[in-house]
Amino acid sequence: MADFELRRPTSVAEAVEHLAEGGLPYCGGTELIPVMQLGLMAPDILVDLKRIEPLGGIREDAAEIVLGARVTHDETAASPLVRRHARVLAEATSRLGNARVRATGTLAGNICFAEPRSDVLTALLALEARVDLRSATDSRTVDVADFVEGPFATVRQEEELLEAIRIPVRASRSSYIRFQPGEYPTVTVAAVQGDGGCRVVVGAVGEIPGVFTFPSAEDVDAAEIAAQVDVTEDLGGREDYKRHVTEVFVRRAMAQLAEGSAA
């Protein structure tokens, strides 16, 4: 690993100043440290977010659940607020990676890394989440759907800090399922049925999760989704196989949603 300077701010204001000087934010490091060990990234300055108190915690604010940038997968999975209003996210964060990744990794770091097979991304897209971005001079809120541009690529500028993730609280039914025979999931499916229709998100099969919307859960066409979803052939399987498991897992997700209680 190449040498770097370590900065440990205690406030957001201080952190964004360090980012303006070219710092790279990090918290759990579950994605970043391996990438640095492989030499794929060699930041000059790391900005540790772990001492910034306001970036911790999960709260409800004006019909939104707000998750700070420091919130880990474990904290999310255990949160009564998340379990009640965003169950797909509780399911995703209780199963992704392994128990150590869940204990230290953060949701904010996960989506900034934008790993194509991210469980968090699949769930957040289904929930129509947004993210707050802040720099020393500006702040903006962006839909997660617009935030992630492609594999390992987001619209976050280098001087911007992902401060919080916002999830709208809506009455809905939902389901989240995943299939992982190896180190990474082969397919992840999140389905959310709300007043405005049914959203089905298929992750892990391609370079970026596919979002499909239908007037209601009854209208969801698993075969159509499987035919349309973006698929990348890799160690997880060939194209025809991935389309096949997509169809199967969309059907299962919809069956689970129909059986499940409202949440």
Next chain:
Amino acid sequence: MSETLVRTTVNGRPVEARIPNRMLLVEFLRDRLGLTGTKVSCGMQVCGACTVFVDERPVSSCGVLACDIDGADVVTVEGLATDDGLTPVQQAFVDCSALQCGFCTPGFVMMCTALLRKTPNPTEEQVAHHLEGNLCRCTGYEPIVEAVMHAAESMSSAESGTRHD
């Protein structure tokens, strides 16, 4: 080379050191402190052989910067047993022969200890789910699950004051 002054507690002992920013926690524990019970295997946070506790959370010490333990309480496998003997988890690994070559065992013991602290009476499914990120290449998973169930049982017996044989 950039360094950071770190004050921490490792297995109950205060440690103060200047640590290179790029040094990994597992390197610090093994090479500086001589705590070689923590193993390096995959180096990618996948196999669990390097598991230690940082503020009671299980982490892959191969994927954590050593500087990150500043102000934290670190426990390695060497810190589990006391003068009174092995912990119930360690004893259960012995009793159930939950190891063959033993290389993965410190990591498994740490992860199983973490599980039983949060979930004192897990189901076998919960044990398997919790241990998905720990690899044993001697394929000894069944006795490991058995050991966890055994440890949970002996801990709850001890808790309720009844004798368990």
